[in-house]
Amino acid sequence: MPKSSRKGPRLVGLFLLGCLFFNYPMLAVANARATVLGVPVLYAYLFAAWALLIVLVAFIMERTE
Amino acid sequence: MLQSWVVVFGSFGYIALLFAIAWYADRRAKAGRSVISNPLIYSLSLAVYATAWTFYGSVGRAAHDGVGFLPIYIGPTLMILLWWFVLRKMIRVSKLARITSLADFVASRYGKSALLGGLVTVIAVIGILPYISLQLKAVSSSFQIIFRYPEIVMPGNTGANPILKVTAFYVACFMALFTIAFGTRHVDVGERHEGMVAAIAFESIVKLVAFLAVGLYVTFGLFDGFGDIFGRAAQREDLARLMTPLAAEGALANWAWMTVLSMLAIVFLPRQFQVAVIENVEEKHLKTAVWLFPLYMLAINLFVLPIAFGGLLAFPQGVDPDTFVLTLPMSRHMEGLTLLVFVGGISAATGMVIVETIALSTMVCNDLVMPILLRWRRLNIASRRDLTSLLLEIRRGAIVVILLLGYLYFVAAGEAYALVSIGLISFAAVAQFAPAFLGGLYWKGGTRNGALAGLSAGFAVWFYTLLLPAFAKSGWFGMTVVEEGLFGLAALRPTELFGLAGLDQITHAMIWSMIANIGAFVSVSLTGRQSATEHSQATLFVDVFTQTGERGSLWRTTTSASALQTLLGRFLGPTRAAELFLAYAGSRGLRSVEELEADAELLSFAELQLAGTIGAASAHAMVATVAQEEPLGMDEVMTIIDEASHVIAYSHQLEEKQQELEAATASLRTANESLKELDRLKDDFISTVTHELRTPLTSIRAFSEILHDNPDIDAAERHRFLGLIIKESERLTRLINQVLDLAKLESGLAEWQSSNIDLAEIVNDAVGSTSQIFKGRGVKVEAHLPATVPAVVADRDRVMQVMLNLLSNAVNFSPSGTGRVVVRVETEGTGVRIDVEDNGVGISREHRDVIFEKFRQVGDTLTQKPAGTGLGLAICRQIVTRLGGRLWVESEPGRGSVFSFTLPLAALPAAVRPRAVA
Numbered sequence: 006m007p008k009s010s011r012k013g014p015r016l017v018g019l020f021l022l023g024c025l026f027f028n029y030p031m032l033a034v035a036n037a038r039a040t041v042l043g044v045p046v047l048y049a050y051l052f053a054a055w056a057l058l059i060v061l062v063a064f065i066m067e068r069t070e
Numbered sequence: 071m072l073q074s075w076v077v078v079f080g081s082f083g084y085i086a087l088l089f090a091i092a093w094y095a096d097r098r099a100k101a102g103r104s105v106i107s108n109p110l111i112y113s114l115s116l117a118v119y120a121t122a123w124t125f126y127g128s129v130g131r132a133a134h135d136g137v138g139f140l141p142i143y144i145g146p147t148l149m150i151l152l153w154w155f156v157l158r159k160m161i162r163v164s165k166l167a168r169i170t171s172l173a174d175f176v177a178s179r180y181g182k183s184a185l186l187g188g189l190v191t192v193i194a195v196i197g198i199l200p201y202i203s204l205q206l207k208a209v210s211s212s213f214q215i216i217f218r219y220p221e222i223v224m225p226g227n228t229g230a231n232p233i234l235k236v237t238a239f240y241v242a243c244f245m246a247l248f249t250i251a252f253g254t255r256h257v258d259v260g261e262r263h264e265g266m267v268a269a270i271a272f273e274s275i276v277k278l279v280a281f282l283a284v285g286l287y288v289t290f291g292l293f294d295g296f297g298d299i300f301g302r303a304a305q306r307e308d309l310a311r312l313m314t315p316l317a318a319e320g321a322l323a324n325w326a327w328m329t330v331l332s333m334l335a336i337v338f339l340p341r342q343f344q345v346a347v348i349e350n351v352e353e354k355h356l357k358t359a360v361w362l363f364p365l366y367m368l369a370i371n372l373f374v375l376p377i378a379f380g381g382l383l384a385f386p387q388g389v390d391p392d393t394f395v396l397t398l399p400m401s402r403h404m405e406g407l408t409l410l411v412f413v414g415g416i417s418a419a420t421g422m423v424i425v426e427t428i429a430l431s432t433m434v435c436n437d438l439v440m441p442i443l444l445r446w447r448r449l450n451i452a453s454r455r456d457l458t459s460l461l462l463e464i465r466r467g468a469i470v471v472i473l474l475l476g477y478l479y480f481v482a483a484g485e486a487y488a489l490v491s492i493g494l495i496s497f498a499a500v501a502q503f504a505p506a507f508l509g510g511l512y513w514k515g516g517t518r519n520g521a522l523a524g525l526s527a528g529f530a531v532w533f534y535t536l537l538l539p540a541f542a543k544s545g546w547f548g549m550t551v552v553e554e555g556l557f558g559l560a561a562l563r564p565t566e567l568f569g570l571a572g573l574d575q576i577t578h579a580m581i582w583s584m585i586a587n588i589g590a591f592v593s594v595s596l597t598g599r600q601s602a603t604e605h606s607q608a609t610l611f612v613d614v615f616t617q618t619g620e621r622g623s624l625w626r627t628t629t630s631a632s633a634l635q636t637l638l639g640r641f642l643g644p645t646r647a648a649e650l651f652l653a654y655a656g657s658r659g660l661r662s663v664e665e666l667e668a669d670a671e672l673l674s675f676a677e678l679q680l681a682g683t684i685g686a687a688s689a690h691a692m693v694a695t696v697a698q699e700e701p702l703g704m705d706e707v708m709t710i711i712d713e714a715s716h717v718i719a720y721s722h723q724l725e726e727k728q729q730e731l732e733a734a735t736a737s738l739r740t741a742n743e744s745l746k747e748l749d750r751l752k753d754d755f756i757s758t759v760t761h762e763l764r765t766p767l768t769s770i771r772a773f774s775e776i777l778h779d780n781p782d783i784d785a786a787e788r789h790r791f792l793g794l795i796i797k798e799s800e801r802l803t804r805l806i807n808q809v810l811d812l813a814k815l816e817s818g819l820a821e822w823q824s825s826n827i828d829l830a831e832i833v834n835d836a837v838g839s840t841s842q843i844f845k846g847r848g849v850k851v852e853a854h855l856p857a858t859v860p861a862v863v864a865d866r867d868r869v870m871q872v873m874l875n876l877l878s879n880a881v882n883f884s885p886s887g888t889g890r891v892v893v894r895v896e897t898e899g900t901g902v903r904i905d906v907e908d909n910g911v912g913i914s915r916e917h918r919d920v921i922f923e924k925f926r927q928v929g930d931t932l933t934q935k936p937a938g939t940g941l942g943l944a945i946c947r948q949i950v951t952r953l954g955g956r957l958w959v960e961s962e963p964g965r966g967s968v969f970s971f972t973l974p975l976a977a978l979p980a981a982v983r984p985r986a987v988a
Contacts, residue, residue: 012154013154013155016151016152016154016360017151017152019151020148020151020152023144023147023148023151024148027141027144027148027325027329028326029322029326032316032322032325033316033322036314036315036316036317037314038313038314040297040300040301040304042296042297043295043296043297043298043300043301044296044297044300045300045304045313045314047136047137047313047314047315047316048137048300048375051137051140051144052368052372055144055147055364055368056368058147058364059147059361059364059365059368062150062151062360062361062364063361063362063365066357066358066360066361067357067358067361
């Protein structure tokens, strides 16, 4: 029970992290004329942040029983 | 190889496969072994979110502005993190309240309002039409393009190519048939469609595989990886700006609004509501879907940018970027891949159309058509026993109409926009549900009128700022309204309302429609009032997690008002129960009990009434048995009996206690009264006694003073005065003796010596001892005694005292000379009566009882000197009463009096002796 009740707050935390990831000013910062392994920073950043978020959610949901 | 027949055959083969899957899943569901009851299928069915828009349109959008396609998928990823709270609540509420659609949900929340359900349905249908037309456009375009293989020819606009219209029409008709066959074979319990969900999940796999295949081919086949594509695109001057797309003016604001919009869409699109809430088998599937569905969206978007840039690099101007996914493999004659992509496109479109139109047709049927038909009394629908075939017909009709309207929208407005722009119009429409929906889920104060106002206002703004310009832009009617504003007012220009310019059209519409929507919803809710049903529904929806299964609101569906009334009648009596229910119905503004709904309020009302009779726990258990149809367990029965018997025993005790108290109070009051009376009597007695004592004392003192002050008084006079003093002293002594005697008698301290006494002897003795007085007064006395006088048990001296007193009274009141006193003794019944008769002045009627009281003498005490002390008869009555007899007088004024008293006979008649008459 105590573990399961932690799930909610952690998801809210991730939601706030996601809002930070996909918003001004992070997006403005990432919107730069540079590349990561040949991929523009913005695109690399968006997909990397997205993937990180999904991994964190999966971790929380599957580990917190 | 890609002849038309291959394409058509492939399409039909794919559709046939879908049917097979649906049939299999339905069969498994009937057997109770659901294939869709696992988190993977649930997550895949959620991916119905990815439509032809995603499959073809994302690339088109990316080619246009780089990142504009992404918020549509990042928004849901964020929203899904809140699903743990929002969606779980929606699922819980829907299962409890048996919600069958989005419209049903909103209507149910606001007091089961049919008007609201109808409004939501209308908004949903109109709002979704652009979205459906998008699918038609994408599928018919892909048909057009693939039929021209190996050439790559754009279908162009409809004006130039009527074939596209025709194709779109056929696609619409075919999809209608397909959906009818899929979703309306039978009416499912709870509107769940297991076969459909299984087919949708399969389609999600197909479209993902197809898109990934083309993505991998473009990235690693046509080009040399991501770096190569982006590197070459960056070299192109016209594409370089797409590397940093967010630098454009308003791009970040548009991004943010697009994210918000898609966050709402993932919840409020009818098909998403259908798969996420209605088709949800178990809440716990959400746990996996929360990360698996975003992962799916990430995967299907991974190659959007490479395909977009690949297409822009590979094709000259003139190829629509919306078709890159299909045209890129075509251009390299990858026939197998082309067919796979084509089928993937069909799967994306059909998945959306099937679920969306089924969800919409359910809403149209349940929340729009049926309420109207049921109100239309002439049809008498409600009396039909089986309505399922009617329901199916309505739904089939609704599906056809919706798809035809979608086709008409495509013809009217579809051509001028890219795929994503068309879809976003629908997103903005369903976003209008958010205030009423989320407000209803988290705010109890939201009212039906508030929801109606908010939805209407938001929808009106959406219609004016998005749909109207869309029609205008297609040349359906003139652009004057769009360019110059309504009535020529620049402030009313639909795309720059009140001069708000520089924004994306969708962003602009969202800002104004949300202001109107939320503003109307909140303000009307705050100023209005909720009905009882609204209130109970609000509680059910908002507090769904805090309610236990025993709450009244959850019993609603399994009981009726009449069942509750019967229950109450069983405990309160049928008449009382009927009265209560009628009063309750009256307070709710209803005319009769039949109109009552067995909602939470009524259940708590019934429970409250029962609780007053059989205790709260028992009432709860009783209402629960009716409401939940639970068998009454032995424990509950015992509790009820126990509680009831306690209550009864307790009330009995109370009643007894009360009676005892009343009795005690009454006797205390009587005692108090008699005490007061005794107190008064004592006061009277003392004052009377002192008065009586003073009279002789005054005489004695007066004569003594005369003798003392006049020593030369003559001897005869002195002797006379001394005689008077002696006489008064004797009277005083007698008086004091009598007072003491009376006090003794009254206090019960007098000594009584009971023995068998001979009345005849006593009478003779008494007459004998008073004979001198009689002789002195010249009064004759006679005693008439019977031959035998029965013995009585009494105190001889006391009886003698009574006789002497009565005789002396008689002689005192008899006239001298002619006086005659007769004493008689007679046996009567259980006692002996003694009469003392005189022929004196007699006693008037009003004085007959008074003479037995203390110090009361008949006659004027002021003018006549009293003959006795006034205590004699009182003492006599005390004695006779104490001996168990009675003393009374019979008299007439002027004709003498008869004083009589009785004495009870001894239990054993003693020896009777003959007595000589004196």
